[in-house]
Amino acid sequence: MLGIILASGVLFLVPSKNLGWYLKIWSLSLLSLISFFYLYSPIFSYDLINYFLSQDSMSLILVVLTFWISMVMLVASQNSVKKASNKVFMFVNFVLGLNLILIITFSLSNILYFYFLFEASLIPTLLIILGWGYQPERLQAGMYMMIYTVAASLPLLLIILWMGVKNNSFAIPVMLSIRKESVDPMAFWSYNFLTVLIFTAFLVKLPMFSVHLWLPKAHVEAPVAGSMVLAAVLLKLGGYGIFRVYQYFNFYSSSMSVMIFSLAIWGGVLTSIVCFRQVDFKSLIAYSSVGHMSLMLAGVFSNCSWGWSGGLVLMISHGFCSSALFALANYTYEKTHSRSLFLSKGMLLIFPNLAMWWFLFCVINMAAPPSINLLGEIMIFPSVIFSSKYFLLSLGLMSFLAALYSMYLYTSTQHGGSPKYIKSSNQFKSSSYLLLILHWIPANFFIIKSEYVFFWI
Incomplete structure (x- = not known):
């Protein structure tokens, strides 16, 4: 783990002019x-490397995902950044800096440092949106993102400082092992209030329904x-924080946890319905992400080992699938110069290769x-149903609506009469094929070694 962090740090510190785009x-x-081969080393328990760093199979899986997505981000940006000469070296530095911050964040055992790097990941993301965004409203979108995430994470900082002083340690296993008995039994409201405060920052980052409005923008x-x-x-930073906090924060019986559980699962149903009202396919994909993360959150709050494993699998599968859908949305935008579902019709006749990849994802x-993705849902569904039979209806609706809006997205963009302002073309560059294959292969073939996720619990 130390070697991987040092290698990514050296890659970030080497000036981009000395190491070109393709070498990066x-x-x-x-x-x-x-890191992918290192993933299969027998590290199943929570292993402290030193006072600052730790590793287990969950953090290793997310480190692999971070490296993989950082690589395909550069591949996807070749046309808009590299060939357009749009501040190339600055863009590479921001991507590599964000990659380094995320890898260290997933590897930290000190929750105070985790909090600081958790917030620091917003800075390169905001600069990428402001510097290379498409529309003039990107400043408003960046402001939404910063206000939501920073305001929601300040209560978490107070809780971290309070529990760190109480336990004389900021190590995650020590600091979060506060139990219900340590809270005044007469102050039941403080017990529930503490649960809300410690989860709020992660639920906004995830994001959960009702605190999700920054994400589509x-x-x-x-x-x-x-x-x-x-x-x-x-988005996986929020999921990782929830897993880590829930693993050691022994407030399982809090009534606020049940409320968060209910809001997550019914919020997933509502966001799935909202998908059908979208006219921008990037916005539709963003709302579908909220629905998938709501299902992952339901698996976590089911307080069951199958639910936790299913939530981790769903996080990984959503990472590959959603990233590929946004890349496909960008390729369609480059061809049609529109993100409207009403204008981008009949792509199956005009760009058949692109339509095939839309269908696959x-x-x-x-x-x-x-x-x-199927494995994750198969594991989450029984764990949620066994925790409460009243969630059966919402789970069924969420699964049905996910299939429905995925078919709606495909048929809206690929079927129908071909627009007259676009010429038919079968041209699809090899780098685009490479990018989509790098998403499709792990999203399907990770199931071969899927039993690995059971060992981190």
Whole structure:
């Protein structure tokens, strides 16, 4: 783990003018391959490397995902950044800086440092949106993102400082092992209030329904690399924080946890319905991300080992699938110069190769076999139903609506009469094929070694 962090740090510190665009891509691909092989080493328990760093199978999986997505972000940005000569070296530095921050964040054992790097990841993301975004509203989208995430995380900082002083340690296993008995039993409201405060920052970053409004705005205004890293990795920071806190924070019986559980699962149903009212396909994909993360959150709050494993699998599968859908949305935008579902009709006749990839990833988005998305849902569904039979209706609606809006996205863009202002073309560059294959292969073939996720619990 230390070697991977040092290698990514050296890659970030080497000036981009001395190490070109394609060498950076090859370096990231080599590091992702090394970390991928390191993933299968027998590290199943929470292992402290030193006072600052730790590792287990969950953090290793997310480190591999971070390297992989950082590599494909550069591949996806070749046309809009490299060939257009749009501040190339600055863009590479922001991507590599964000990659380094995320890898260290997933590897930290000190929750105070985790909090600071958790917030520091917003800075390169905001600069990528502001510097390479498409629309003039990107400043408003960046402001939404900063206000939501920073305001929600300040209560978490207070809780971290309070519990760190109480336990004389900021180590995650020590500091979060506060139990119900340590809170005044007469002050039941403080017990529930503490639960809300410690989860709020992660629920906004995830995001959960009712605190999700910053996400569609950020996705619509972000460039393709910003959308990919937002969907694939930054949302996973919220999920990772919830897993870590829930693992050691022994407030399982809090009534606020039940409320968060209910809001997450019914919020997923509502956001799935909202998808049908979208006219911008980037916005539709963003709202589908909220629905998938709501299902992951339901798996976590089911307080069941199957639910936790299913939530981790769903995080990984959503990372690959959602990132690929945003890349496809960008390719369609480059061809049609529009993100409207009403104007982008009949792409099947005009760009058949692109339509094939839209079909493959819409199928993964609706959790069809053999994708690991299906495995995650198979594990989450029984764990949620066994926790309460009243969630059966919402789970069924969420699964049905996910298939429905995925088919709606595909048929709206690919079927219908071909627009007269676009010429038919079968032209699709090899780098685009490479990018989509790098998403499709792990999203389907990780199921071969899927039993690995059971060992981190």
